[in-house]
Amino acid sequence: MSARxxxxxxxxxxxxxxVDQLGRYEAAQLADCMGKPQAAGSHLVGRHDGTRLVGCALTVRTRPGDHLMVQKAIDLARPGDVIVVDGGGFAEQALVGEIMVTLASKRRIAGFVIDGAVRDLQFLREQSLPVYSTAVCLRGPSRAGPGEINVCISVGGMQVRAGDIVVADADGVVTIPRDDVPAVLQAAEALSRKESATLQAVQSGDVDRHWVDAALHAGGCHFISGS
Incomplete structure (x- = not known):
């Protein structure tokens, strides 16, 4: 058996x-709790109507432009799973389109995150099933393999393992290693409380901005007076 x-x-x-508790927080908040390695870059974009995405990752690594293993992932996925695809960032053949998204919706799959292209963009924009991709291309895929399902993959700069939690919204995509979920939830709750207090202070005009100048001075910034 080939490992690939x-x-x-x-x-x-x-x-x-x-999983539901993680879905209460914004993707940016969760990213701030974990750091950049678990947050996707700006090129991974939502193609749907803006519905938030949260679920467990079913991972797929496929040959660029080939969607045979993505098709199989739809058959394997459980309700609430997110199909996360490492397509190598290949932008010239779509891995998912209207038919596959419709099938996934019927099977109550939570959504797709694809480091590669999709098509049927107008259809996707009208759908509540979340689809994130790095590209759009009208060219269709091949379906011959090879590929792997439920392995560690790289998508949008993130390392994703099968069973990790995916949270995505209008800002982008973040993944939470399943073993880190309790700690991330605790950190997200603390961050949410802190942000709420800061917003209240801003609204009341009682916000402390001394830290800005303190950081500038600490970094050696020169304040140059006019002549």
Whole structure:
């Protein structure tokens, strides 16, 4: 059996309550709690109607431009799973379009995150099933393989393992390693409280801005007076 053409076991299902709790926070808040390695770059863009995405990752690594393993992932995915595809960022053949998105919706799959292209953009824009991709291209895919399912992949600069949690919104996509979920939830709650307090201070005009000049001075910034 080729290591590059294989379907690995499905990950265990994470407690749905934990997944739902993560979905209460903005993707940017979760990214701030974990750092850049778990946050996708700006080229991974939502193509749908703006519906938020949260679910467990079913990972796919495929040959650029080939969607055979993406098709199989739809068959394997459980309700609430997010199909996350490492297509190598190849932008010249679409891996997903109207038919596959419709099928995924019927099977209650949570959505797609694709480091590669999609097509049927007008259709996708009208759908509530979240689809994030790095490109749009009308050219269709091949379907011969090889590829792997449920392996560690790289998507949008993120390392994603099967069973990790995916949260995405209008700002972008973030993934949370499943073992880190309790700690991230705790950090996100603390950050949310801090941000709420800051916004209240801004609204009341009682905000402390001394830290800006302090940071400038600490960095050696020179304040040059006019002549």
């Amino acid at each position: 053409f294989a379907i690995h076991p499905m990950p265990t299902v994470l407690d749905a309550q934990l």
